[in-house]
Amino acid sequence: MSGYTLYIANRNYSSWSLRPWVLMRTLGLDFEERLIPFANAGEPNPLPAISPTGRVPCLHHGELRVWDSLAIVEYLAERHPGVWPTDPTARTWARCAAAEMHSGFGTLRSVCSMTCGQRVVLRERPAALETELQRLRSLWTEGLTRFGGPFLAGATFTAVDAFFAPVAFRLQTYGLRLDTAPDAPADAYTARLLALPAMRDWYEAALREPWREASHEEDIVRVAASITELRHGPP
């Protein structure tokens, strides 16, 4: 027994939950998962009792509460090999890229809210979104080229790939491509993330979720010219 309990929210929406979950699953770390669906207005919200910010993910380990996704990664990195690359240059690059995702890409996160089980055509593509997609392409291409792939910082899936895993679902949902040429490195990397066993498990479970949370659904409707529904859990 590792003693790890990872609290997450709805797989369909919760991009922050996905990051430590896909890392722990892909590294083969033993943990107990507890999924707390987002509460609609007026419903009781158990999250403040679980996490000091009232947000997930939150990792419980004995008395410890690790309440931020990047801090969870560093906590695991002190205890298990493989969380970050072994090579110091690759590790530094990976930490920069993960931290850039942690505090940045605000337009991508707000315009292209994660919803694994839908396909959305955007009404418009703001210039700020194009700028962020260009940065994403340049960052991913740099990592894949410099460290030899097939993952961002080398041969194995590490925390930096986990940090960009939700982006792969967003690109799929909103039909966004990063490269202009077919099979170019950044789009091939997106496909590689989506094909990982842990990502496929997350996705299939997201499709089966019965919950619809109003504020997330509104975020999606607001930007959509059209929506295709793939979720087959009872609404």
Next chain:
Amino acid sequence: MSGYTLYIANRNYSSWSLRPWVLMRTLGLDFEERLIPFANAGEPNPLPAISPTGRVPCLHHGELRVWDSLAIVEYLAERHPGVWPTDPTARTWARCAAAEMHSGFGTLRSVCSMTCGQRVVLRERPAALETELQRLRSLWTEGLTRFGGPFLAGATFTAVDAFFAPVAFRLQTYGLRLDTAPDAPADAYTARLLALPAMRDWYEAALREPWREASHEEDIVRVAASITELRHGPP
């Protein structure tokens, strides 16, 4: 020679620059500082040649470019003692709190833009700002109480204090108090940060800066009912 070169922007405005700078200064790490003032529209902008995101802070160390403030902290933590607390529980708490600042407190950051050398009365205090100030008070009070102070995670200044150092300037500039009682822990901690030698050096140098950058100045004018100017560098 450590070989560290830390690129920063205007001391008056650049809250992100302050974080690694105050950490390195307070830990006594040797580094060369290069200040690149924010360019006004139409002026040449040297930052894209310095940092892959075009943003500072960026730490150069030999061929390495460490382009995010939290990644700079972890890079230094691998090389020098004292960056994070030695006690594992305090260290985990410190990483969570620093990461929460790194990705959060968006209203405080946008409404109370850092401008060390001005005193600003806000036109209004949005509810989201009050919520963030309450979270700040609860987080700081928890750290100071749990780890015994006088710093957030114990007896010494560590990276988590560096991450909240810009907040001390914001609270001073906008006349915001966290506690209701005088000399309560969170406001006393703010005063303690402002009194640190490195913070005083930063502040005095900010007052002497001659540069005024239009978009930062506009951010401040937009929220201000009144502004008192303390900067005495030639405008």
